[in-house]
Amino acid sequence: MTTLLDVRNVSKSFTMxxxxxxxxxxxxxxxxxxxxxxxxxxFTIIGESGSGKTTLARMILGLEDPSEGEILFQGQKVSRHASKAERLAFMSKVQPVFQNPFEAFNPLKKIERYLESTARQFLHTKDRAAIDRAMDEALQKVGLSLKEVRGRFPHEMSGGQLQRCAIARALIPNPPLLITDEPVSMVDASLRMSIVNLLKSLRDDLKVSVIYITHDLATAYYISNRLIIMQRGRIVEMGDARTVLDNPQHPYSQLLKASVLSTDDAGAGKLATDPDMVKAANGLVGQAGKLVVRPDGREVRVYG
Ligand SMILES: Nc1ncnc2c1ncn2[C@@H]1O[C@H](COP(=O)(O)OP(=O)(O)OP(=O)(O)O)[C@@H](O)[C@H]1O
Structure with missing residues (x-):
């Protein structure tokens, strides 16, 4: 197996x-x-607010350096201190998609200006026709077209359409990996599934790997191949997504699953907490993981 991304014993601490x-x-x-x-x-990273998901993503994107451990992308160490040329080469292969598309686009700029500057940056061309073609191709991949987008400002589009544009922008350099941080949480509920399905089709049709960061178990269950569940900076469970979510082994994973069933607030990262479960989950933080072979023969890694 050739490894695309290798996250090796990575820790990050901040001193304040x-x-x-x-x-x-x-x-x-x-x-x-x-x-x-x-x-x-x-590959989904699940955890409630403050569990370390975004910090992990920022390290994979080379925006933060790990305090310990290392991250390799296509065998090369990811570092915040890379040269400008190395950084550009890296960003052409690993692209981020952020939570709020309205923040990702300047309200005073037409959407195509973003796509255009990304195309110029990564395609190293000033040729108008080539840039238009690259923009249109990327927009077609997300179910839009340059014709539909041209001349429009961010506020003239729905959150769902704008998130598609953000994904199109990320696809311009044809990256093998997208890092998406809560990409559907700011999108209107009725349009959420279309974005989730888009991520699925990027994987299935374009062969793009996606790191999907969320605290929404339902969409995670629906699209993920594998997932990790993070609690207070630690991975507490890792494995095939449905195997883990159908029958979580770690008390914290069980707590997450139970809380989704018991509160409307889970999507906002707030959990309805059973004090005994929380105590059991917290007690296990930091202990060594072990591979558990379940009766159905499938394996999950449980920490604690
Ligand atoms: N630059 C920083 N300086 C200090 N502390 C930080 C910094 N970035 C993150 N943290 C802390 O690290 C912990 C993990 O934060 P992180 O944003 O990675 O969590 P998260 O799971 O992505 O949360 P959310 O879902 O709310 O985005 C939190 O306690 C946060 O306050």
């Missing part, structure tokens, strides 16, 4: 405050997983 009252936050602790280059998949 002055000399007095200095505080260390362990945002990510000892995370390890890898993605295959041959088998594109949707």
């Amino acid at each position: 405050g002055g000399i007095f009252g200095r505080k260390t936050v362990n945002a990510v602790m000892d995370a390890s997983f890898s993605l295959s280059a041959e088998k594109p998949e949707i």
Whole structure:
């Protein structure tokens, strides 16, 4: 197996405050997983607010360096201190899609201006026809076209359409990996599934791997191949998505699943908490993981 992405024992801590009252936050602790280059998949990172999902994504994107461990992309170490040329080469292969498409686009600029500058940057061309072609191709991949988008400002589109444009922009350099951080949480509920289905088709039709960061178990269940569940910076469970979510083994995963069933607020990262379950889940943070072979023969890794 050729490895696309290799996250090796990665930790990240932030130190805050002055000399007095200095505080260390362990945002990510000892995370390890890898993605295959041959088998594109949707790899989901689930966890409630503050569990370290975004920090992990920022390290994969080379926006933060790990405090410990290392991340390799196509065998090369990912680093915040790469040269401009190395950074550009890396970004042509690993592209981010953020949560709020209205923040990703300047309200005063036409949408095509973004697509255009990305095309110029990555295709190294000033040729108008080639740029238009690249923009149109990318927009077609997300079910839009340059004709539909040309001349329009962000506020003239729905959140769902704008998120498609953001995904189209990310697809311009044909990256093998997209990192999507809560890409549907700001999109109107009625349009959410269309974005989720789009991610699925990127994997199935375009062979793009997707790291899907969410706290929404339902969409995670629907599209993911594998997932990790994070609690307070630690991976507490990792495995085939349906295997884990059908029958979570770790108390925290069980808590997450139970809370989805018991509150409307789970989508906002708030959990209805059973104090005993929380205690059991917290007690296991930081312990070594073990591979559990379930009666059906499938394996999940459970930490604790
Ligand atoms: N630059 C930073 N400086 C200090 N602390 C940080 C920084 N970035 C993240 N943290 C802390 O690290 C922890 C993990 O944060 P992170 O944003 O990665 O979590 P998350 O799971 O993505 O949360 P959310 O779903 O709310 O985005 C939190 O306690 C957060 O306050």
